[in-house]
Amino acid sequence: MPLLKKREDKKQKEADKYVCTLDDETAKRAKEELGEDPKNRMSQVETLRKWIEEQKHLNCRTDTTHLLLYLRCCKFSQLMARKKIENYMKVMTETPEWFKDLNPSDPRILAVLDSTFVFPLPGYDDLGRKVVFFRTGKFFEISAKFNKHDVFRACIMLIAFVNRDEQTQVNGVVYLTDNSGMEMKHINYFGVENYLKALKIWQNSFPGRYKEFHYYNPGVAFSAFMQMAKSVMPDKVKKRLFIHGSNMEDVYKVIPMKMLPDDYLPDEYDGPSPGTVKQIIEKLKKDVNQADFKKEIMDDTSGKYFYDKSAKSEEVPQASFRKLNID
Template sequence: MVGEYVCTLSEELLQRAKEEINEVPERRADDIEHIRDWLKHQPHITARLDDWTILRFLRGCKFSLQRTKEKLDMFYTCKTLCPEWYKNRDPQDKKIRAILELGIMLPLPGHDHLGRKVILGRWGVYDPQQVSVDDMNRASLMISDILAEEDEQTTITGSVFVGDSEGMTMAHIASFTPSLMKKSMVLWQEGYPMRPKGLHYINTPAAFDTVFNIFKSFMKEKMRKRVHIHGTDMESLYRHVPKSVLPVEYGGTNGTIEEITKYWIERLDARRDWLLEDEKYVVDESKRPGKAKTSAELFGLEGSFRKLNVD
């Protein structure tokens, strides 16, 4: 068996998996094997073939075999077409280390009252003159990939994102170009087996709405309905994200930013070999049956703004 899966879920979570994402434990191995066999027959994809990677995608697609195949193809395609985010992912590289030490993206310890993982993004803590958005995204994706590897519960319960805009300047905002936003949203919505349950934004500056309207134009309708903008009203946030899961700096009781940042750097160091090896899992468009995919086709902006309303 290739990297055989060992279930770590409680009975309660297994029940939720049945009800919410159509997981049937008796059929799980067959579904994994079906997808693995399909991947082996894709001449253009060099994929991870272990049980756990495949199972994550099956769960993210509610065990639809067709959607799982499409998402896996898209995942490896996005990785290949975004080398600026997926190459040179060494946590011990000096430049990456400096970004990681800022604690820009931090999955918080434990899970919230609904069992979901809460992920904190702090977009105003880096200097846009010193750190490019591509480098910031690369560091953030390293963390989210290791989280996905190590937190099985999240594949069932999903995650909640809290974006803190404190400290964001016009220089930060200017670096989030429409093309970068489109690329991010295609990657997250089409490529990752994510189960996002809520997007919460706090400490939003005056210019936030203009930028966020562009961002929202690339979101699927289901995701748009899960967006909450709280401004500086922390009590409003606490109604959705309890203090018990938030860091001390956010009025919570769940450790400090410094402790959580240190934890994630240690996790990336421990998984350094995995991150470095991960570069080889890509697509070769010259071998794709049918028409090759291009960045312009996946991430191009033509037509995107016809439906955009910037208030």
């Protein structure tokens, strides 16, 4: 079968397989904020897919749902999406201790989840955004059950889990951190080098729209950490940081109470909630072990996808730049 015919068959197969799950409001936001037009969505995906297939140094997923994640976080700029894909594949290849063989059933990853250190809150906020909750001091209570690499591996798995949702790809993610119990020894546990490495990887490589960062109950250790973190943060991220005191009333103003665990709600609250932290974690462990996601994350981190620096060409194929949608 001629190569052109094979590519056309593949293109048609991908087009038929993808079904957009965005509701009308989110689809409207995607068009207004990201430049995503349903009429040329598949042609944009195909342009990016074709470029990937031309790169000898890249071996990565080219399915429509995966490529849309990169296009959306880059506002459908082909150049930015290419750079983001290259960056991600490079760090994935060069940091196997964090990215290799992520199995949601791995006892070490489950131990991190059980620590209640990090988990996405069920549902979405009033702007349709996902909220990811960090409890900085909590996991050190049982940290002997895993090592520092396990923590980063669990976080990477959860990022992948959250970002596969199309609504989240468009509306973005909000981070809420409870710093209760955070001490200087916790920062020293990971080491400054690992913190900075993680921040750089997250900023430059992970696809996603990260909208706000809220910090509750800050202390001396947190202030020291933020001083270090801000040294590598772009101004855009710094403007999205919000420091709250030790009063949960400030948090309720930015995170809907209906999303927060019972553990963080006042006794007199009688509205909807997702349950206790423990109940949320138990459901999360079941969700990440659903067959579709488990198969996907294990395939993604199996080693079959990689960045080969030795095969990278310094020449830029001109044909690949003819269908750019530059911001």
